[in-house]
Amino acid sequence: KNEVEQSPQNLTAQEGEFITINCSYSVGISALHWLQQHPGGGIVSLFMLSSGKKKHGRLIATINIQEKHSSLHITASHPRDSAVYICAVLLETSGSRLTFGEGTQLTVNP
């Protein structure tokens, strides 16, 4: 079993829909990252959080440390949001090494 599980693996939405991507992990962590990978392959960091909630534009990330669960929400989705969204955790015992989920492929249709 992977230490980091994402759901769903694939998600198709219509423009304007509210989207939620989930990430669950099974071990103690220091922080959790949400990353975005575009079709060309480049990866950008969206959020790093260790508690509570962060918001940036239409993106919201939440984390519940007790439940070992995080969600990434996209409000008013747009075709340009189509990408792979990756959850990665910094394990308490791993220093600065990240452990990655397999990613969620999001497609937003116009």
Added chain:
Amino acid sequence: DGGITQSPKYLFRKEGQNVTLSCEQNLNHDAMYWYRQDPGQGLRLIYYSQIVNDFQKGDIAEGYSVSREKKESFPLTVTSAQKNPTAFYLCASSPRGPSYEQYFGPGTRLTVT
């Protein structure tokens, strides 16, 4: 502009040849990382370096080698011992320590035939 560069974007090699992937950063970051990405799998750590002249094996280091002679540069050599070298390779960097975001390069897609 500050950032991480990887070159080339696409690389083709014949089986049995060693190949070196370039990663350069001008962000003044101490730590650098090499990841491998395969379809349907999460990124996996090959090697990482927390400081110049020091590096550690990641989860899938067999068949790979690295050097860290300069702070800005962390080249990865894919040797002929790597059984399945065809993959997408990503380099990243961060300030030293666990509380920082990692910044990723654009990646190199290596195809070995």
